[in-house]
Amino acid sequence: MRMSPHLKYLGLTLDSRWNFHEHLRRLCPRLVSAAAALGKLLPNVGGPSSDCRRLFAGVIRSMALYGAPIWAEALTAKTRPLLRRPQRIMAVRAIRRYRTASGDAACALAGAPQWELEASVLEETYRCRAEARDGGERPSPEELASVQRAAKHTLRRKLVENLQSARYRTRTIQALHPVLADWKKRKFGSLTYRLVQMLTGHGCFGDYLHKIAGREATPECHECGAASYSVHHILEVCPACSPQRTTLVAEMGSDLSLPRVVKAIADKREVVADNGHLLRRCHVAEGDCRTGPRG
Numbered sequence: 001m002r003m004s005p006h007l008k009y010l011g012l013t014l015d016s017r018w019n020f021h022e023h024l025r026r027l028c029p030r031l032v033s034a035a036a037a038l039g040k041l042l043p044n045v046g047g048p049s050s051d052c053r054r055l056f057a058g059v060i061r062s063m064a065l066y067g068a069p070i071w072a073e074a075l076t077a078k079t080r081p082l083l084r085r086p087q088r089i090m091a092v093r094a095i096r097r098y099r100t101a102s103g104d105a106a107c108a109l110a111g112a113p114q115w116e117l118e119a120s121v122l123e124e125t126y127r128c129r130a131e132a133r134d135g136g137e138r139p140s141p142e143e144l145a146s147v148q149r150a151a152k153h154t155l156r157r158k159l160v161e162n163l164q165s166a167r168y169r170t171r172t173i174q175a176l177h178p179v180l181a182d183w184k185k186r187k188f189g190s191l192t193y194r195l196v197q198m199l200t201g202h203g204c205f206g207d208y209l210h211k212i213a214g215r216e217a218t219p220e221c222h223e224c225g226a227a228s229y230s231v232h233h234i235l236e237v238c239p240a241c242s243p244q245r246t247t248l249v250a251e252m253g254s255d256l257s258l259p260r261v262v263k264a265i266a267d268k269r270e271v272v273a274d275n276g277h278l279l280r281r282c283h284v285a286e287g288d289c290r291t292g293p294r295g
């Protein structure tokens with residue numbers, strides 16, 4: 001009789017070394033498949049609201065973090081990517097973003113910490129409770145609330161540290177980094193298809209379509225003939241957007257750089273978050289002649 005090197009117990013796949021490689025290796029395809037199935041319900045244009053998208057993302061998160069206090073400590077450089085891939089798929093759908101987006105930026109925009117960070121915080125919280133229990137004490141509700149608060153604080157700190165050391169320090173990450181706490185807590189400025197394009201630069205821009213998607217021969221602006229049609233060009237330069245720019249300048253001042261726009265959204269400025277109206281204006285002007293890859 002052949003003995004299996006793995007044992008399934010209470011939904012966790014255990015191995016003789018307790019490194020949980022096999023558990024995470026089996027978990028990843030299930031998460032990818034579930035994320036892809038839910039993703040079909042979440043088209044970039046139209047579809048469910050941001051709240052509904054967060055709910056779907058929460059379903060996959062719950063599947064991913066099952067038993068996290070047990071296996072979080074065993075995560076390694078080899079096993080972390082097994083969690084990142086499905087989370088990126090889900091985060092991209094949750095924020096209506098193109099598939100070319102980086103996982104770190106998608107998570108930052110969605111205000112969702114990476115699962116590996118959440119797993120380590122869950123593990124710390126569980127350890128606090130377990131140690132109290134082992135000492136014969138039963139933590140009071142106040143003590144548990146205090147542990148939860150400390151865990152949230154740790155999570156925020158780790159999220160900021162993670163963004164600082166992100167593999168791709170994209171413009172989106174650089175803009176979000178200083179206002180991350182406000183961005184995550186904001187009750188206003190839901191992420192629409194157009195707004196996310198503006199925040200990420202991945203969308204119907206000559207720069208993106210020429211350099212990354214390879215869908216246009218040049219990155220030039222179809223409106224004014226400038227050499228580069230980018231978010232910066234739309235927000236700050238293109239004469240075709242002057243009327244909308246005037247509205248923004250009246251609201252925000254003359255600085256229309258991406259970090260300033262992100263801060264304005266985090267500060268609840270309606271004029272900026274109104275469906276990325278400046279970008280929408282450009283699409284209308286062009287008759288949507290620029291088409292990006294399918295989101």
Ligand SMILES: [Zn+2]
Pocket residue numbers: 221222223224225226233237238239240
């Ligand atoms: Zn232009």
